[in-house]
Amino acid sequence: MKVIRHWIDGKTYEPASDRHGDVYNPATGEIQSRVAFASTEVVDVAVEAAVRAAKSWKSVSIAKRTKILFAFRQLVDKHQHEIARLLTLEHGKVTGDALGEVNRGLEVIEFACGIADLQKGEYSENVSTEVDSYSIRQPLGVVAGITPFNFPAMVPMWMYPIAIACGNTFVLKPSERDPSCANFCAQLLADAGLPQGVFNVVHGDKVAVDRLLEHPKISAISFVGSTPIAQYIYETGTRHGKRVQALGGAKNHMIVLPDADMELAADAAVSAGYGSAGERCMAISVVVCVGNAADKLVPLMKERIAKLRVGDGFEAQSEMGPLINKAHRDKVAGYVDKGVAEGATLVSDGRTLAIANRPGGFFLGPCLFDNVSPSMTIYKDEIFGPVLSTTRVATYDEAIHLVNTNPYANGVALFTNDGGAARKFQHEVEVGMVGINVPIPVPMAYYSFGGWKASLFGDHHIYGRDGVHFYTRTKAVTSRWPDPRHRGVDLGFPQNR
Ligand code: NAD
Numbered sequence: 001m002k003v004i005r006h007w008i009d010g011k012t013y014e015p016a017s018d019r020h021g022d023v024y025n026p027a028t029g030e031i032q033s034r035v036a037f038a039s040t041e042v043v044d045v046a047v048e049a050a051v052r053a054a055k056s057w058k059s060v061s062i063a064k065r066t067k068i069l070f071a072f073r074q075l076v077d078k079h080q081h082e083i084a085r086l087l088t089l090e091h092g093k094v095t096g097d098a099l100g101e102v103n104r105g106l107e108v109i110e111f112a113c114g115i116a117d118l119q120k121g122e123y124s125e126n127v128s129t130e131v132d133s134y135s136i137r138q139p140l141g142v143v144a145g146i147t148p149f150n151f152p153a154m155v156p157m158w159m160y161p162i163a164i165a166c167g168n169t170f171v172l173k174p175s176e177r178d179p180s181c182a183n184f185c186a187q188l189l190a191d192a193g194l195p196q197g198v199f200n201v202v203h204g205d206k207v208a209v210d211r212l213l214e215h216p217k218i219s220a221i222s223f224v225g226s227t228p229i230a231q232y233i234y235e236t237g238t239r240h241g242k243r244v245q246a247l248g249g250a251k252n253h254m255i256v257l258p259d260a261d262m263e264l265a266a267d268a269a270v271s272a273g274y275g276s277a278g279e280r281c282m283a284i285s286v287v288v289c290v291g292n293a294a295d296k297l298v299p300l301m302k303e304r305i306a307k308l309r310v311g312d313g314f315e316a317q318s319e320m321g322p323l324i325n326k327a328h329r330d331k332v333a334g335y336v337d338k339g340v341a342e343g344a345t346l347v348s349d350g351r352t353l354a355i356a357n358r359p360g361g362f363f364l365g366p367c368l369f370d371n372v373s374p375s376m377t378i379y380k381d382e383i384f385g386p387v388l389s390t391t392r393v394a395t396y397d398e399a400i401h402l403v404n405t406n407p408y409a410n411g412v413a414l415f416t417n418d419g420g421a422a423r424k425f426q427h428e429v430e431v432g433m434v435g436i437n438v439p440i441p442v443p444m445a446y447y448s449f450g451g452w453k454a455s456l457f458g459d460h461h462i463y464g465r466d467g468v469h470f471y472t473r474t475k476a477v478t479s480r481w482p483d484p485r486h487r488g489v490d491l492g493f494p495q496n497r
Contacts, residue, residue, distance in 0.1 A: 010196025
């Protein structure tokens, strides 16, 4: 059986012995390959390679770094169908969705190609007489990325193109559930001319992650994953003196006001609730209907859900694929059981869905609940599957209260035709990413991505200018070239003149 190995120092790395994990094809339920699990020693080998490479990479000119990034951009674009194929094979998402993921990652690479402008410092002449001050943005050294299963191409691309463009070297620990894309991109980076050791991949589990968190030669950690692990990464990483940004889970609400275009809102809720089988951190999880909105909206959603085609992501007609593995599929189905037991109205039930040509796949059909109350488990927990809850409230104030008191604050959307209501909402809502008639408001690469509260631990959002700031530290230089007026020793505190 094929074994997916680590990538260290510009090539595949095969240690004498390794633990392994199974990689499934979620559409068939079969184990299709195995992935090496790094020991602490293997992580150390990767970090040492990154340390060696960092010595010269930080001095490589902006012109050369930019050329490599442009070449990488071209290669990702050229090979996007192969990358998308790997995503469908190991994650299960349908081909169109996988291509969308690659293209959103590509936007961050394109942003990183502009590093010449982004990494500029500032210069002030004559801060004191014939004294100049300027700032330089320098790389941190070796940085690590730890990423989740649901975007095996895009989420790592939120990190390493910018980190590398800034002059850092990188160790990626991708999800062990869909690891192949990381190696494919490592090869493309090598083909683009990236020197060996600048980008490394270690596969594995908590053993590898814990070594990265405590390794004294790693300066910063970018993490994306669930909230409990994000909090653990933030606390452990910072305790070991590292700069950490740790993006966590979500429970995204979509508020629908009674004046909204209900056809548009129904399309949006169904697309954002069931796309990628709900395994997106920006998926809509709760539709909050204000006034009588639910009476119109719920039947429209039900109609659309009945037409959704679930199946193997490689089949052209499939709109929604399987869940990542059996344990997760069963956990999500268990939430549906719980919703029924706690008294919510199950409008669409996907639990009995069977895919004739894929009987072993981890499929669950789309499920829709109405009359969900905030005390119910399906309202409180991040389900991360194709389960959409509808909650009914009387007023806008009640709706925004629900959003603002939720512990998660990743994304939120408002559907309305009232510009004044929308403006009030964007001002009042306490969430990091806001959509107005846009259900999945993932910011462009030149803005930054990040939630608030339990959806992000740390001070920097990911990519955009925040990314450049995260992966650099500022040095401020004050300089005077001696001249004949130099007056000798002066123990007084330097004053600006
Ligand atoms: P996860 O937290 O289980 O895993 C993320 C990474 O952490 C993986 O690389 C995994 O190997 C590692 N990990 C898991 N358990 C660990 C432990 N005990 N100690 C150390 N490392 C550990 O997340 P997942 O299931 O892969 O991904 C889904 C989650 O990610 C959801 O909660 C989703 O909302 C979140 N997510 C958030 C964003 C965001 O931008 N906020 C984006 C994508 C996914």
